[in-house]
Amino acid sequence: MTAYGPSSGPPTSASSDRPSLVIVGAGPRGTGLIERIAANAPELYAGSGLDIHLVDPHQPGAGRIWRQAQSPLLWMNSHAEDVTMFTDETVTMAGPVREGPTLHEWAGIDGRTFADRQLQGAYLSWVHDRAVAALPPEITVHHHPRRALRVGGAHEGRQQVWLEGLARPLLADLVVLALGHLDAELGADQRALTSYAREHGLVHLPPDFTADSDLSALRAGEPVLVRGFGLAFVDLMVLLTEGRGGRYEGDVYVPSGREPVLYVGSRRGVPYHSKIGYDLSGERPPLPRFLGPAEVEALLARPDRFDFRRDVWPLVEKELGFAHYHRLFTAHPERTTVAWTDFEEKYAAADAVEREALVSAAVPDPSDRLDLAALDHPLDGMRYATHEDLQEGLRGYIEDDLRRRHDASHSADLAVFLGLLSVYGQLVRLGDIGPWWHGFFSYLASGPPGPRLRQIPALSRAGVLKFVGADMTVRAEDGVFRASSATVPGHSVEARALVEARLPEPTLGRARDPLLRALHTDGAAETPDGLLRVDPVDGRVLDRAGRPHPRRFALGPFTDGRTPGAFTRPRTGGPAFRQNDATARAALAFLRDLACRAAA
DSSP states (O other): OOOEEEOSSSOOTTTTTSOEEEEEOOSHHHHHHHHHHHHHHHHHSTTOOEEEEEEOSSOTTTTTTTOSSSOTTOBOSSOGGGOBSSOOTTSOOSSOOOOOOOHHHHHTOOTTOOOBHHHHHHHHHHHHHHHHHTSOTTEEEEEEOSOEEEEEOOTTSOEEEEETTOSSOEEESEEEEOOOSOOBOOOHHHHHHHHHHHHHTOEEEOSOOGGGSOOTTSOTTOEEEEEOOSHHHHHHHHHHTGGGTOEEETTEEEOOSOOOEEEEEESSSSOOOOOOOSOOOSOOOOOOSSSSHHHHHHHHTOSSOOOIIIIIHHHHHHHHHHHHHHHHHHHOGGGOSSOHHHHHHHHHHOOHHHHHHHHHHHOOOGGGSOOHHHHHOTTTTOOOSSHHHHHHHHHHHHHHHHHHHTOGGGTHHHHHHHHHHHHHHHHGGGOOOOHHHHHHHHHHHSOOOHHHHHHHHHHHHTTSEEEEEESOEEEEETTEEEEEOTTSTTOEEEESEEEEOSOOOOOTTTBSOHHHHHHHHHTBOBOTTSOBOBOTTTOEEEBTTSOEEEEEEEOSTTBTTOOSSSSBOTTSOOHHHHHHHHHHHHHHHHHHHHHHHHHO
């Protein structure tokens, strides 16, 4: 039986001669790696001893983000049936498939439920325990509930992983960084706002994980400027309304009187699109079609560095359009004027201008056409005469979005969602393509549950939440924070509190994690956007000359191999699973060969 339990120090001298793998981060990504090690070990590592050391101050499986000690009001933003930690036949990988239950199957809940994060944490802990139990008996797992501070050691020799509070390091033949989402030191603009707030007795909450933020300084009835309208905002909204005793009676919000008044704006000025509230029936779009492995290989083979907007985005547009129109023509042919086979042939051969003319002729209703630019900038050029007009206009916009995203007659939207997943799975192989794509994907495909989005108009009608508009600007002047937007010309809002409702940016140079900062200092490569560069084949950490470190790997959102969303939707190919499998196999093969050389 595999031994497993917390460890307060380095391995004993009796075990230090065994091969050793240190995994820093025991949350979902670390758990996924252990699951793949267990799946691949019978083929690649049979009969050899191995110590796996998990380094994480939080509970293995759930980690920090999905820990039990958080409000039950905080939900996942995926249906329970769309959350799995297990591979299936759609994942392209060398290792064996080991299927297991989705969250809803494990918990025995309705698949369309948006589970709270505490329940997801329990699922992750169970998955972790199952993965550890599946390891061969000669592989032993130790949990060290501490933070890792730095990694040292010769390029070709054993690594040393220094832990907080310990005088001696863990010795490791290989190290895998699976750190998950990171905190970051403030940039110059945020430091200036924090300093201004301190000087004038104001409140400034910089980017943070909302569940970790101290919201007690946001006082009842007082205006609070909120910059950001994504998932971090939804968490903030929930904690400051229901979390302070408010309640909903149908579509009416009944305040407790303890809520502040939230003035929210962002670049787009609108919330992320609602999760789609129906299932896809009938034929799925055959993806990938215009952005698949061959196109990615061609981009990677270019002698010059490809440009995302010039070289990649046109392929993305064509792929998403193909998904959209395939569904429209096959599921709703009465809303088109030509046969799908004729349209598809012309669509495949057309450039962007020709496609626009083709769509205009074949799809009479503009609401049935895919306009990605309009989706990305819904308030562009829109002006409201008064602040009150904007409130009414955005309530209508959100309610229209909710209706559409829960109406199967618009099932082409779900096909686009599947197209986005397919595209992201391909783009992962290109490395760092800049932050815009990730934000666009999240806005369209990773928005809040419909019930949460439905609460926003109710809070607006109750006067607890007010919209500021698109391209919201915040000025620190006259002893207050002042926000405005061109959406309502000449109007501004002032407040003594400002909340940045977004996550910290995972950059190497500003990471609060001391281990990553030390790697950066020691020569690990970073992308222009500050992500850790890794080998796309197996996740090995790259140096600034592009050389992979033989004994260090990294997986997760702080790398340029980051994947869409926190979890994988079943039977969608799961690029995170593919990465976990490749890293596990590379690690096991290295350790096997190392053991063979030692025995020779």
